[in-house]
Amino acid sequence: MTDRLEGKTALVTGGAGALGSAIIRAFLAEGARGVMVTDLRKESLSQFSQVGPSAVDVVQRALDVTDGDAFETLAREAHERWDGLDIIVNNAGAVPPNARIHNIATEDWTRTLEVNLTGTFHGVRAATRVMRARGGSVVNVASVSALTAWPYAAPYCVAKAGVVHLTRVAALEYAKERLRINCVCPGAFPSGIHSGLPDGALDAIESRHPLGLGEPEDVVGAIVYLASEESRWTTGHALVVDGGYSLP
Template sequence: MSARLEGKTAVVTGAGGALGSAVSTHFATEGVRSLVLADVNLDAVTVVAEKLRAAGIEVATEQLDVTDGDAFDALIRDAAERFGTVDTLVNTAGIVSPNARIHNLSTADWERSMTVNLTGTFHGIRAVARALRKTSPVSIVNIASVSGLTAWAYAAPYCASKAGVIHLTRVAALEYAEEGIRVNAVCPGTFPTALHDTLPAEALKSIESRHPLGLGAPADITGAVTFLASDESRWVTGHALAVDGGYSLP
């Protein structure tokens, strides 16, 4: 099988995290030429970058807080200038909300999830649209969640922000199809990572019981992200692809 991202340049946010680093590493095995690894936590991406450079990939690391729209604009502009274009943006940066019912949440709890997960994704789409529409084809892959497709108690800000990411994906797909930008979302089920550190063990057990194929791992998600990033999905846009071990089955 030929490499699906041969010669392409990709920007990955949240690249220091479990899924972001797995996506970046998988992209390297799929022939990506250059990668921009961005995360609010620069130390985390530095470790990933060293491994990928050792494998011969051209890697830039950037400290990026996705809630800063101007910084996102600058990052995409700079990446396009340095590498000629950006072929794909994977919006992976995300946070969970406190495990609490709505009446116990503060406005700050609500706003934090919305700002990082939803506004951060908006900033990424907008940065690509501003810099690259009508120039060369771009595929944007937004990491939403199955919690944006199904309702979870005790996670209102997270669920609402991820549902927002899915609908934003559809709107952006419509707005930019004619200008060469495809926008899709991946909706993972649960794969235990640092995001679950504060979740009670019994809650994780209960989540596991609702995944017919069991809990996942980052490597279970990377193939879907690669498909949507690559030209294999060239006629797919505005789609929310559940990769969830069967969680969202009725």
Template sequence: MAVPDRVVLVTGAAGGLGAAVARRLAEPGTALVLCDLSGPGLAAVAQSLDVPVLTRVVDVGDAAQVDAAVAAAVEKFGGLHVMVNNAGVIAPNARIHNLTAADWDLQLRVNLMGVVHGMTAAIRVMRKAGGGSIINTASVAGLTAWAHAAPYCATKAAVVHLTKVAAVEYAKERIRVNCVCPGAFTSGMSEKIPREAMAALEAKHPLGFGTPDDLAGAFAYLAGEESRWTTGAAIVVDGGYAAP
């Protein structure tokens, strides 16, 4: 197999946004490494792509599994140019006094530590290679307060800030680190939000809910050469949610 021009790893790749990002970045010359908890979900996404693909069942909350996925990318395709830390979860719609320690643990483990593990593994490879692009999926919930979603908001806010710190730390090594802050869009995650809460949320989006494909272009921009002078950015793509 010819060495690809660009190797992209996407976590949460069996989900709505991860699959859309994988499809958008699957250009000729690109090889994809798709990671998720769901093996069948990954197989379905991989089947629809016309570029070399490696799928890995990975729990992003486990640093060793993430390290192994990045090592597999390097071994199979010769490097890692773009790391998309996209896996995320949202736990029960509840006020803070009704949340359990387990609710907090899960969101800290996946939404924050999953990104930490992905960034750490990617940075180690990219430093040696002389650069790369890391894209984290945050949320407008990391920029504005969503009632009944404290762990989600807190972990996404942490991802925004972590992105900025990493951008400053690694700019000299040509590793760009950015995040995308989506508004609400239709996906497996939004199906977990109660219907009434979804109706109230949709009313706050002047352009209505988005779809994963409405977001994929922002990832393509951050993955590519056009964004060569963009780092530490939190790009809001939200149908106008955060405008007021």
């Protein structure tokens, strides 16, 4: 523990997933005093009821990020509970079935944009409405697929590219209010998000990462950095954490 988030409060989406749970563990280890852990189903968050020193307030809430009103309500709850919300991490994400464009169903396109892009917009908007008076940090989880073209994943790539650009626009709009908005662009690490990939696909993806596939813990350092005061003069940035994937 290095206390880089000492006294901070945070709301994290997709907290039951591989990266989400690593983020929560890192935030608690770095001294956060309050963390609202959210995901689609509250029962998937029970792992966090015992985590961290007893002085830390960890609350679990169900949140579908496609519901903008529900997102704002929880952000307000966190703000009132802790007399200030400092950090929102928009981590929830989902991938559509693997398909070339002629085979993509409109529902899969729409759903992928709703979860990954509109869900992040809801988190950014909640931050601008709830956190603006005292400033803070929003960290969006995009993907290196926002910056490099991935075949068979058009809706996901487009949604994540949208997250990068939303991050830039929002950063510019709210810099004067000391609300910083950044994103991370991870390369691939094993998680539930890859469960629908055909056999061997992850091996092919791994071969394109000079440092090999990552682990969620390889990405959380960048998120802690962007959430903390260490990055206080950084906003609108897309921090690539991809094991060298985007180098060639």
